[in-house]
Amino acid sequence: MFEISHETLVAFSKSWGLFYLMGFFLCVVAYAFWPSNRKRFDRAKTSILDRDDKPWK
Amino acid sequence: MIGRLTSTERQYAAVVLSLLVVAGIAMAALGRNDALGVHGVLVILFAGGLLYAVLSAFFEPEPREDREASYYDDPIKAGIVLSMAWAVFGMFMGVWVAAQLAWPSLAFDAAWSTFGRLRPTHTSGVIFGFGGNALIATSFHVVQRTSRARLAGQFSPWFVLFGFNLFCVLAVSGYLLGVTQSKEYAEAEWYADLWLVIVWITYLVLFLRTIARRREPHIYVANWYFMAFIVVVAILHIVNNLAVPISWGHAKSYTIWPGVQDAMVQWWYGHNAVAFFLTAGFLGMLYYYLPVRAQRPIFSYRLSILSFWGITFFYMWAGSHHLHYTALPHWVQTLGMTFSVMLLVPSWASAGNALLTLNGAWHRVRDDATLRFMMAAAVFYGLSTFEGSFMAIRPVNALSHYTDWTVGHVHAGALGWVALITFGSLYTLVPALWKRERMYSARLVEVHFWLAIAGTLIYVFAMWNSGIIQGLMWRTYTEDGALAYSFVDSLVAMYPYYIARAFGGLLFLIGALICSYNIWMTVRSVPLAERRDSDVPAAVAVPGE
Numbered sequence: 001m002f003e004i005s006h007e008t009l010v011a012f013s014k015s016w017g018l019f020y021l022m023g024f025f026l027c028v029v030a031y032a033f034w035p036s037n038r039k040r041f042d043r044a045k046t047s048i049l050d051r052d053d054k055p056w057k
Numbered sequence: 058m059i060g061r062l063t064s065t066e067r068q069y070a071a072v073v074l075s076l077l078v079v080a081g082i083a084m085a086a087l088g089r090n091d092a093l094g095v096h097g098v099l100v101i102l103f104a105g106g107l108l109y110a111v112l113s114a115f116f117e118p119e120p121r122e123d124r125e126a127s128y129y130d131d132p133i134k135a136g137i138v139l140s141m142a143w144a145v146f147g148m149f150m151g152v153w154v155a156a157q158l159a160w161p162s163l164a165f166d167a168a169w170s171t172f173g174r175l176r177p178t179h180t181s182g183v184i185f186g187f188g189g190n191a192l193i194a195t196s197f198h199v200v201q202r203t204s205r206a207r208l209a210g211q212f213s214p215w216f217v218l219f220g221f222n223l224f225c226v227l228a229v230s231g232y233l234l235g236v237t238q239s240k241e242y243a244e245a246e247w248y249a250d251l252w253l254v255i256v257w258i259t260y261l262v263l264f265l266r267t268i269a270r271r272r273e274p275h276i277y278v279a280n281w282y283f284m285a286f287i288v289v290v291a292i293l294h295i296v297n298n299l300a301v302p303i304s305w306g307h308a309k310s311y312t313i314w315p316g317v318q319d320a321m322v323q324w325w326y327g328h329n330a331v332a333f334f335l336t337a338g339f340l341g342m343l344y345y346y347l348p349v350r351a352q353r354p355i356f357s358y359r360l361s362i363l364s365f366w367g368i369t370f371f372y373m374w375a376g377s378h379h380l381h382y383t384a385l386p387h388w389v390q391t392l393g394m395t396f397s398v399m400l401l402v403p404s405w406a407s408a409g410n411a412l413l414t415l416n417g418a419w420h421r422v423r424d425d426a427t428l429r430f431m432m433a434a435a436v437f438y439g440l441s442t443f444e445g446s447f448m449a450i451r452p453v454n455a456l457s458h459y460t461d462w463t464v465g466h467v468h469a470g471a472l473g474w475v476a477l478i479t480f481g482s483l484y485t486l487v488p489a490l491w492k493r494e495r496m497y498s499a500r501l502v503e504v505h506f507w508l509a510i511a512g513t514l515i516y517v518f519a520m521w522n523s524g525i526i527q528g529l530m531w532r533t534y535t536e537d538g539a540l541a542y543s544f545v546d547s548l549v550a551m552y553p554y555y556i557a558r559a560f561g562g563l564l565f566l567i568g569a570l571i572c573s574y575n576i577w578m579t580v581r582s583v584p585l586a587e588r589r590d591s592d593v594p595a596a597v598a599v600p601g602e
Contacts, residue, residue, distance in 0.1 A: 049348065
């Protein structure tokens with residue numbers, strides 16, 4: 001049976017673990033700063049302050 | 058409560074509760090004299106009592122309200138009451154065990170009241186009982202308001218709420234009987250754990266279905282935190298509690314994880330319980346109730362998104378800092394340490410975001426104790442996450458680990474952050490939910506605030522002192538290279554700090570009692586406020602006011 005040695009696992013975690021976290025970080029930053037998202041974020045943060053206390057339907 | 062269920066929903070309730078009674082009978086029959094048998098009887102009583110309530114109202118007229126026209130708030134109200142009841146119980150047990158450390162005779166020579174059995178009733182009572190019920194209640198409130206959608210179920214919210222409380226009752230009563238898995242914050246045994254899985258998945262489905270009903274194009278960030286809380290706690294709970302019972306008739310089980318892997322899984326669970334049970338959900342509260350109370354939008358929405366993903370992905374790796382200098386591979390310890398230090402960035406981003414939201418409204422923080430609760434919570438959140446990152450550094454941990462410093466750190470977070478943000482949220486939520494103008498007494502909120510702050514500070518300073526003294530005494534050597542102090546020497550040195558700690562906890566407990574009284578009187582006696590949608594001038598939020 002194929003066995004993963006301790007060294008293989010460590011090498012994998014130290015390289016790909018870092019890459020996927022960096023990649024993930026870039027995706028999140030892109031999402032947060034994407035210009036066309038600005039409108040929905042602004043709406044989201046102000047709309048919770050509306051006094052209206054009823055569901056939309 | 059039952060009057061607002063349709064007859065089909067009442068049938069659902071009756072069937073589910075009957076099945077639970079049958080499960081209780083099976084547990085009692087299989088368990089006999091084992092603790093499992095006692096718990097079987099408890100399940101029968103719990104489910105039977107609720108079944109009696111459902112059946113006695115079974116043929117009452119059906120509700121004729123238009124459900125789509127209003128939010129479903131009854132389970133939230135029940136959740137708040139349960140949460141405060143658990144707070145009083147859990148904090149009382151905390152004061153008791155703290156007093157036992159100073160005066161051991163308070164164990165009264167009985168098995169059930171020894172420190173080892175009472176201590177988890179305190180931790181589970183406050184974390185799951187108080188914190189969990191508050192999280193369920195506020196998540197039901199926040200998801201409805203921010204999605205502008207009614208809860209996607211009439212029976213399932215009750216199932217989640219009462220099911221979760223059944224788990225808490227089984228856990229806490231089990232500790233008194235001597236039942237434990239010996240895993241910190243996951244002491245409850247296999248049958249209670251299985252039950253919690255069912256309850257928690259129902260919770261997740263209910264939450265997702267409610268979000269799916271929303272009209273808002275964007276899911277408000279508070280819901281992301283609540284969702285992370287629900288999803289990750291499910292994963293943690295299942296993986297850490299994988300165990301094989303010694304038989305169907307016994308409460309005892311053994312974990313499937315061997316040796317150091319068990320330790321790693323336990324602290325992966327344990328630290329993420331801090332992250333996702335005691336942080337993510339409460340940040341959800343912060344991101345909703347703080348802007349609402351201050352009537353100002355959150356300072357930076359983008360920052361809240363960045364810190365959300367930072368917290369979610371960094372915390373996952375931090376657990377191994379609980380296992381410095383153990384059989385765990387050195388690089389895994391280093392990994393945990395590194396991620397713990399990195400965590401400071403998203404944690405301070407959240408704390409800073411909260412405080413900057415209040416910037417320009419400090420006069421309101423001065424006048425309104427409720428807002429001050431939330432401000433102080435953000436400050437304590439910043440302080441305790443800084444302390445946590447610092448203590449995770451291996452050489453610092455060499456001094457702090459196994460000492461009261463750890464206990465002090467946990468309570469700076471649990472009292473200063475988790476409990477304060479909960480009280481602030483409840484003081485905002487209760488008048489809104491029961492449609493009252495304000496809390497019964499603003500002065501009592503003020504008294505509660507100062508009791509909570511004084512209690513937390515006394516507690517934390519006592520534990521800092523005792524922890525560092527302990528740590529230093531344990532590592533002081535004589536010229537011959539022998540240890541200078543025995544363990545008992547260090548124990549004797551702790552005596553004044555243990556008294557101070559019990560006193561700080563007592564102040565905090567009194568605050569919680571005052572809060573319960575204030576909530577009770579708000580529900581009972583203040584006249585109904587004007588209906589909000591009638592003739593109220595719209596409050597316009599000015600960004601950067």
